[in-house]
Amino acid sequence: MTAEVAPAVSGTVSTEIVLEADGLTKHFPVRAALSREKKAVRAVENVSLRLRRGSVTALVGESGSGKSTVARLLAQLYPLTSGEIRLHGEPVAVQRGWGRGRRFRAYCRRVQMIFQDPFASLNPVHTIRYHLTRALSIHGNRGDDLEKSLADLLSRVHLTPADRYLDRYPHELSGGQRQRVAIARALAASPEVLLADEPVSMLDVSIRLGVLNLLRDLKERLHLSILYITHDIASARYFADETVVMYAGQVVEGGDSETVTQRPAHPYTQLLIESAPDPDRPAVEEKDGGAGEPPSLIDPPAGCRFHPRCPFAMDVCRTELPPRFELGDGHFAACWLYREDAS
Amino acid sequence: MKERILEVRGLNVDYGAGPGSVRAVRDVDLTLHRGEVLGLAGESGSGKSTLAYGMTRLLPPPGVVASGEVLYHLQDGTTVDLLRIRDAELRRLRWSEIAIVFQGAINSLNPVQRISTQLVDVIKAHSPKTSPRARQDRARELLELVGIAADRLHSYPHQLSGGMRQRVMIAMALALDPRVVVMDEPTTALDVVVQRQILRTLVDLRERLGFSVVFITHDLSLLVEFSDRIAIMYAGQVVEEAASADLYRSPLHPYSDGLLRSFPALKGEKRELTGIPGSPPDLRSMPAGCAFHPRCPRALDVCGDRVPLLGQSRDGRSVACWLHPVAVG
Numbered sequence: 001m002t003a004e005v006a007p008a009v010s011g012t013v014s015t016e017i018v019l020e021a022d023g024l025t026k027h028f029p030v031r032a033a034l035s036r037e038k039k040a041v042r043a044v045e046n047v048s049l050r051l052r053r054g055s056v057t058a059l060v061g062e063s064g065s066g067k068s069t070v071a072r073l074l075a076q077l078y079p080l081t082s083g084e085i086r087l088h089g090e091p092v093a094v095q096r097g098w099g100r101g102r103r104f105r106a107y108c109r110r111v112q113m114i115f116q117d118p119f120a121s122l123n124p125v126h127t128i129r130y131h132l133t134r135a136l137s138i139h140g141n142r143g144d145d146l147e148k149s150l151a152d153l154l155s156r157v158h159l160t161p162a163d164r165y166l167d168r169y170p171h172e173l174s175g176g177q178r179q180r181v182a183i184a185r186a187l188a189a190s191p192e193v194l195l196a197d198e199p200v201s202m203l204d205v206s207i208r209l210g211v212l213n214l215l216r217d218l219k220e221r222l223h224l225s226i227l228y229i230t231h232d233i234a235s236a237r238y239f240a241d242e243t244v245v246m247y248a249g250q251v252v253e254g255g256d257s258e259t260v261t262q263r264p265a266h267p268y269t270q271l272l273i274e275s276a277p278d279p280d281r282p283a284v285e286e287k288d289g290g291a292g293e294p295p296s297l298i299d300p301p302a303g304c305r306f307h308p309r310c311p312f313a314m315d316v317c318r319t320e321l322p323p324r325f326e327l328g329d330g331h332f333a334a335c336w337l338y339r340e341d342a343s
Numbered sequence: 344m345k346e347r348i349l350e351v352r353g354l355n356v357d358y359g360a361g362p363g364s365v366r367a368v369r370d371v372d373l374t375l376h377r378g379e380v381l382g383l384a385g386e387s388g389s390g391k392s393t394l395a396y397g398m399t400r401l402l403p404p405p406g407v408v409a410s411g412e413v414l415y416h417l418q419d420g421t422t423v424d425l426l427r428i429r430d431a432e433l434r435r436l437r438w439s440e441i442a443i444v445f446q447g448a449i450n451s452l453n454p455v456q457r458i459s460t461q462l463v464d465v466i467k468a469h470s471p472k473t474s475p476r477a478r479q480d481r482a483r484e485l486l487e488l489v490g491i492a493a494d495r496l497h498s499y500p501h502q503l504s505g506g507m508r509q510r511v512m513i514a515m516a517l518a519l520d521p522r523v524v525v526m527d528e529p530t531t532a533l534d535v536v537v538q539r540q541i542l543r544t545l546v547d548l549r550e551r552l553g554f555s556v557v558f559i560t561h562d563l564s565l566l567v568e569f570s571d572r573i574a575i576m577y578a579g580q581v582v583e584e585a586a587s588a589d590l591y592r593s594p595l596h597p598y599s600d601g602l603l604r605s606f607p608a609l610k611g612e613k614r615e616l617t618g619i620p621g622s623p624p625d626l627r628s629m630p631a632g633c634a635f636h637p638r639c640p641r642a643l644d645v646c647g648d649r650v651p652l653l654g655q656s657r658d659g660r661s662v663a664c665w666l667h668p669v670a671v672g
Contacts, residue, residue, distance in 0.1 A: 063534055
């Protein structure tokens with residue numbers, strides 16, 4: 001049996017904020033046939049997030065909740081509709097104006113992204129050496145000894161000996177090894193922030209934890225701040241220091257991972273946790289609730305977007321959008337249930 | 344002991360023929376009892392889907408069933424071997440006795456036909472004597488069975504959400520009151536909340552209609568909760584088979600143990616989890632002896648030489664591992 005693990009040694013986690021998103025909003029215009037009406041998918045609405053140095057923040061939500069869009073906004077792959085992204089307190093806007101390319105590249109050097117599908121994110125006609133060399137050169141980290149830099153990168157992701165992997169093609173590696181290469185490529189830029197969009201959901205169950213443990217290890221050694229996007233709230237509890245829950249493009253709850261998973265405040269988080277497979281659950285447990293499905297983001301419900309499915313919905317929920325209510329210790333929920341006092 | 348309904352004996356499935364062939368399923372024995380949910384768990388490439396398609400004779404080329412038998416016990420007490428009966432006879436059994444829900448409902452429904460047409464078509468093809476009116480009514484009834492309002496009957500697949508499409512697939516599988524339903528990763532593409540709703544519907548229907556389910560998934564934690572018995576596959580072999588609760592409480596095979604330790608828990612104390620080091624073997628160059636031994640933390644000398652057989656132990660559990668050498672031979 002293995003010993004109990006403290007959640008990433010919370011004492012040593014610094015509070016320095018590396019990347020901060022404030023009021024992030026993204027609308028994707030949709031063209032309706034035969035209609036002049038302008039419509040938009042409100043994919044992300046007023047999302048605020050903070051990524052701290054040496055800490056993992058999980059962004060949990062169902063598919064379509066906008067979590068991947070948030071990652072792409074943070075990576076500056078899409079222009080913002082409104083809101084602001086700040087790196088070390090400095091507003092960044094690389095998508096507009098002169099010198100866009102240079103600014104974007106400078107930003108990439110500090111904020112790197114890891115994609116979900118390691119089968120698609122590596123070029124099948126190039127070797128691992130090519131992938132890593134290119135990343136090193138582009139970001140000016142080639143160093144004096146390229147071979148040594150390559151070996152260093154691969155050893156960081158535990159692919160050793162390096163020469164066994166460098167001249168292989170992606171199809172010769174397993175899914176877990178490919179994802180490690182993708183992580184190594186991201187590290188080639190020596191970034192401060194990793195945006196990991198479902199980094200393990202395409203991998204086999206038995207190797208997922210290996211990759212998660214690797215990311216955690218990198219976070220501790222390199223003091224990275226990691227945004228871990230997932231639909232699996234149990235892995236957020238395992239891996240992340242803080243957890244933020246999204247529903248239909250909005251943040252509904254956030255706080256320390258242990259608090260959010262053990263004492264979920266928002267009815268949606270509660271539903272998510274009740275729905276997660278749990279072998280320890282008593283066999284017959286019928287708690288009805290959670291019927292229905294996430295709303296259309298073209299025409300989302302007024303007020304709280306969760307109210308049509310919420311078992312506790314009140315009148316105010318149908319008309320007014322709940323603000324964040326603080327519940328103490330950085331735990332917050334955007335739900336009218338916590339309006340008066342949050343004791 | 345419950346009545347047996349489907350028995351797989353010594354099934355071997357190859358991809359390709361001759362020297363370049365790959366054995367994707369080896370020597371699989373499985374028994375499905377009446378009214379039970381049998382979970383088939385394994386990672387991608389472990390042969391779980393191949394097994395399901397092989398035993399229902401749906402395997403597309405180059406897949407070939409090399410040997411083995413699949414005994415199906417009909418309601419009138421006779422037994423047929425699905426791998427040897429004539430095509431016409433098999434066609435009579437398909438869907439009315441054994442139905443399949445394929446992976447990915449999005450791809451399994453015809454996008455240019457209404458749900459009603461597709462449901463009615465199934466009934467028409469397999470029981471042509473029914474009247475159009477009766478077929479329509481049956482289609483309506485089926486949708487209600489899986490929790491979709493009957494007014495969605497004339498919708499096109501793209502007008503339904505992923506969860507509803509999956510429900511339509513289940514409704515379609517149940518159209519002819521089959522006794523066995525094989526489900527290949529029916530909820531993988533769905534969110535946890537929708538997944539739970541659908542599984543709840545399924546469990547409820549099984550109690551009402553009394554069919555048996557072969558449930559294929561890679562998510563072991565889901566199976567522990569929803570199935571009666573679980574068979575775990577690794578590299579084409581069943582390495583352990585046990586009642587869900589037993590498997591969860593005391594897995595015998597190190598691979599099952601590793602799998603169970605690969606899921607972070609939502610409740611209880613937080614443990615360091617390691618997963619299983621290494622990755623599944625390449626079926627073209629399988630290791631000698633036990634296929635799992637290169638990754639096994641408890642491998643013995645014998646594991647590298649001889650293949651452990653799936654033996655039944657005293658308490659009705661089966662495991663193929665030299666750590667538990669029961670009834671070898």
